[in-house]
Amino acid sequence: MGRQLNVTVESTCISSGYCRNTLPDVFVEGPNRRSVVTHNPVEESPKLQEAMEGCPVEAISAVDAETGEVVFP
Numbered sequence: 001m002g003r004q005l006n007v008t009v010e011s012t013c014i015s016s017g018y019c020r021n022t023l024p025d026v027f028v029e030g031p032n033r034r035s036v037v038t039h040n041p042v043e044e045s046p047k048l049q050e051a052m053e054g055c056p057v058e059a060i061s062a063v064d065a066e067t068g069e070v071v072f073p
Helices: 018-022 046-054
Strands: 004-009 027-029 035-037 060-064 070-072
């Protein structure tokens, strides 16, 4: 089991859909068509990293659920 992360989508989300298309079990469409996280913590994975890095407005952040260390960005 990998590191557990608390993931947040900030209000700067422009609803590009990249994160939802990359990892639909973690990111879904919420109010105002902005992406929201379905649950926390989320297990760290290459797909999660891809979803976070692919956000065109850098609206996704993640912290280690155990230590509070900022993992992304």
